[in-house]
Amino acid sequence: MSGSQPPPPAGFPPVNPRVAQYLQTSGRMDTPLSRPGNPTVPVATGRPSPIVNLAPVLGKTPYSDAKDKNPKPDEYIRLQRNILQWLDTHATDQLSSRQAHRWTEQIDPDSGVPCPKLALSLCYYMREIGFSTYCRMVPEKNSFVLYVANPNTDARGTLHDDCYWEQNFKTGEVPPLSNFGFAMELSTMGVADAIEEIGGGIARLTTRLGFDSGMQRVIQHISGLRAPTSGPSSGPAGHGNTGQSPLVPPAGFAGPAASTSA
Known part of the structure; x- marks a missing residue:
């Protein structure tokens, strides 16, 4: 038999450093001490949580x-x-x-x-x-x-x-603010925020309207929803002086809510 020894198996020496120290000092192994490495810290993937969609x-x-x-x-x-x-x-x-x-x-x-x-x-x-x-x-x-x-x-x-x-x-042609549902959603923001949301489109709207009274009625309606204490109201509480339900367009307002059948 040759005096050479086979190489140590993979994963040798033992992970425990005290066992490795004892085996080396007692002459029972020729391989150097193993040094325990730092534990691996899981790295966040940065992936967002999955989006859950309801059935259409x-x-x-x-x-x-x-x-x-x-x-x-x-x-x-x-x-x-x-x-x-x-x-x-x-x-x-x-x-x-x-x-x-x-x-x-x-x-x-x-x-x-x-x-x-x-x-x-x-x-x-x-x-x-x-x-x-x-x-x-x-x-x-x-x-x-x-x-x-x-x-x-x-x-x-x-x-x-x-x-x-x-x-x-x-x-x-797109009737200005013809979508009353969209106008109502803007109305909950208040007049200033609603105008800001319309943004650059306000110039186009007023151009097509010619600053007519229809636009004024819409703005007045939005203002009434924003300020429930602005005056006496014959309608439900919290809707200013429009005297109308929030689901009913202001007088003279032409849009799908008034003209389109369900």
Whole structure:
């Protein structure tokens, strides 16, 4: 037999340094002492918690963005990317009418008024990726109305769902603040915040309105909701001097809530 010894097995010497010390000093092993290393600290991955989406309120749509061969501008493609990024941190059922309205405006960031075909395409693209958005046609007005469906009811229409966009499919005109549900959501912020939320679009709105009395009625209604003590009220408490329920548009206000059947 040769005097050479086979190499120590993998994982040798023992992890316990005191055992290794005894074996080495007693001449029972030739390998150097093992030095216990620092324990490995788990490194956080930085991944966000998974987003939990509720089951869609509406059924699947036959629309397919991949099969839609209509030309789409770069702004539309960029907006689709932004919506997918939004889904990284939000559930589909967190979509508000305000957010849907803002996205629809961003199809044409210069004017805030996209062509009707692209507004419809975006609605059904959002439906395709899990949002509960849908369209109802209003033939007598040559227009369509887009909604975010209410997950708490199976009934559909203006009385139940949040309308976020209305547009004339022949002329492309968007009635100013025609979405009363969207206007009501802004009204809870107060006048100053509502105007700020409208942002750059306020100039376009006043241009199309020509500063007519219709805009003044809307602002007065919002102001009444904001200041319940601004004067006597013949309506429910907390709605200022409008004398109206928060679900009823101000007098003379033309919008889907007053003109669209459920």
